[in-house]
Amino acid sequence: MQETVFCVDIGTSSIKTARISRDGKIISAARFRFPRRQRQASDWLDAYNLAVNTHSPTENLAALVISGNGPTLVSVNQGDMATSLLLWNEPCIESAEKPYTGTSLFIPRIQEFSRRFPAEYADARWLLSGPEYLIYALTGNAVTILPEKRFESAYWTQETLTENKLSPEKAPPFIPSGATVGTTMVGSQKNIPVIAGGPDFFVALAGTGAFEPGRACDRAGTSEGLNVCTKEPVFYSGIRTLPSVLKDYWNASWLLPDSGAIFHDYRKASGNSGTPYPALMKTILDSPIHPINKNLHPGREVVEKIGFSVRLGMETLALATGYSPEYYLSGGQARNELWNQMKADITGGVFVLTATADGELMGGAVIASPALGWYPSILDASRALVREYKRFEPNQENHHQYTEKYLAWKALHHETI
Template sequence: MSDYVLAIDIGTTNVKIALFDIKGNQILVHREKCVNTGHNGSEMIDPSVWWNSLINTITKIPEDKRHNIRALSISGQGPTIVPMNIKGNFNQKAITWLDNRHISEISRITEEKNDPQLAAVIAKLSWMGKRIEEPHYLLQPADYICYQLSGKIVNMTFDCEGYIPWNKDDLNRFDLSDKFIIPELAPTGDMVGKITKKISKELDLPKDVIVVSGAPDFAAALVGTGTVKAGYLCDRGGTSQGVTLCSSKRIKAAGVMTTPYFIKNHWKLSGIMKTSGKAIDWFCSNIADCDVEQMKTSLSLTNRPSNIIFLPYLSGERSPHWNPNARGVFFGLTLDADKKQMLLSILEGISFSIADIVSRMENSGCEISKIRTTGGQATNDILNQIKSDVLNKKIELPHVYESELLGTAIFAISALKNKDIIEMSSELVKISKVYYPDISKHERYLELLKIYRDIYINNIDSFSHIAKIQKRS
């Protein structure tokens, strides 16, 4: 019987697990939805929802395979704040990265020349700090699961800037150090410990299963797509979107974050969009009562471009605008518009948003030699083709499309084999399909991309105005 590693990912919409053999072959995948329904910008969730979903998914693994798991690792969404008091209790709900209630405070902190992402985290911590009486540990979703499995209180991530949303200096600077405790860092790929006897018994797992330190889901996806060479760009699309370039040069691009890569002497240029995939779910569930999976064939037969422009800013936007007041827009609707055209325009709007970031990278001197797509959106052939046409670049699809799971498995496999994570990534990641751009469609998309950008620029004041009105209601 083969030895296996268990990859766990705590996403915004789903808790997912995957079993891999030591050669990196995916054996099975299970997932369970864990959506929290927000209201008036609030996006909070009881972390026990993740834990209960994880238990349900693990118990679906066949017994013979479960008994041959040697190691596990965990990745997760963020920045999401999971507070744990010093007694190990979780009495407060987690505040997810989607929470959008602190716009004025974020704006104030950003105006003091702070990074917008840091401002968002500090604003949420300040709000939470007023509601707790004793110090709390700062965990993220993956850290929470690690604690439940091993009893260890750690922050799991690569040991470099840009992979953890808080540090002691910032807590001191914003007078939060008496409210929050930053746990010990567990560098990605290091052994944290073993699962507890209690967990071994409850989940029917071997008692010597090793818990290997994981990382944020975006970092796991970089490893799982083989984005470990200069010039490689990872487009990771799920509920949100992350566009991350590995660069050998430290380049600053407007609206894009530049931080150290987890590879020595390399840099990570990142653009993050808030509600790209969420916009698809919103339209299909709340507006058109349709299923995007069932509409793939009809979408592929629909004329492109749709000539309707959609701005996917349904909860403000991060990159490249960093504007919490930005709002979603359908532009160019006529009496001929139907749900197929509108859904197609959402896919195009996501692609325009990616193009906005990629063009800023390239205009700042970045070189992009490969683009690899991953995440839930990667199963959508028409969306992958639209991205290729809009960008006028080849798009590569790795053999494991949920690459955060493969990346997380690589953390565990590397620990078992005592090998370098980068080496294992290059060895185990394979490309299953390539999408090639249609130049005639690209030229038509360029016209629409200009209008897409103009719509945002021309409505900045109106976005702020409507946001104020919505906040009052």
């Protein structure tokens, strides 16, 4: 039997896990939702332990690889106890301090953490994000996973932390994605290597192969990010450019901070919390695009606006990068094939589902492969492991109808921004 890697990704609302073989086969996969209350670091540990018990991933296990969202922050005190936690998407409270204007994604979140939890911040030995906290809990080693050297400005330096009146000693040392951090016990198996995956968006790029120029990834869960790999940095209104997985390239992204959350809120407000997503989407899709009585299904109104926002992002990225790519899907939204097709109809683009909707998990296997000796590089690993499962191409009749509505929405959208 082939060796496997146990991939774990900490999301906003759940932990996703899978056992993946060296040839890219999904041996088992499971997702565990966190309790619906203020997040605690113990939620991550509890969900991880539940995953271990569910998968029993000890047979031929080569490594554990951990990734997750950021910049979520949790403080660990001098007694090695997790104290307070700030999720990446929690809004900042008003402050009289001068707002941060630099390039770091982490410094403004650390500042917010220190304002909300001054005692915990002062007492903190370490500030860790979700995946690094789980690594610390399992190995005792405090690290910060730096996806690639060029990301340093998006994280911090000793100087930028000091300039912003933050404590550099609370920031663990950087290690690269794919590095072996330590070992841990998984189930009954001792001394299993723990490999640093990295931030979820970065790992998803690896898991969808979106790190060669012109390749693209639509990573959609609670939030959504459209990503296109480019040869050069992109400077364009609304586009965020960060380094790509490979050192010679860049990643241009368009962010939709709440596309999944908007639909979740509609589902709850409409009394459909217990209705499975596919069943609810079928009801929406069975309603007419242009109803005779002008009474548009409220759910259709919600998802069309989400789809229009996606189309606007795709069009902007096409203008900014010069590419009009197929988008490889990743994230919780990708599991809903009806939505994938509707997204293709609205945007006119092609969307591709791979063997797993969770690109972060396949990305974990891709990133771990060189350290395990499975493949010489992550590019070789991605080409071997990432396989197309299903394509979603636009229905041209539907696309024409949606285009009429999109142009009206776009005109109104630009009037209100």
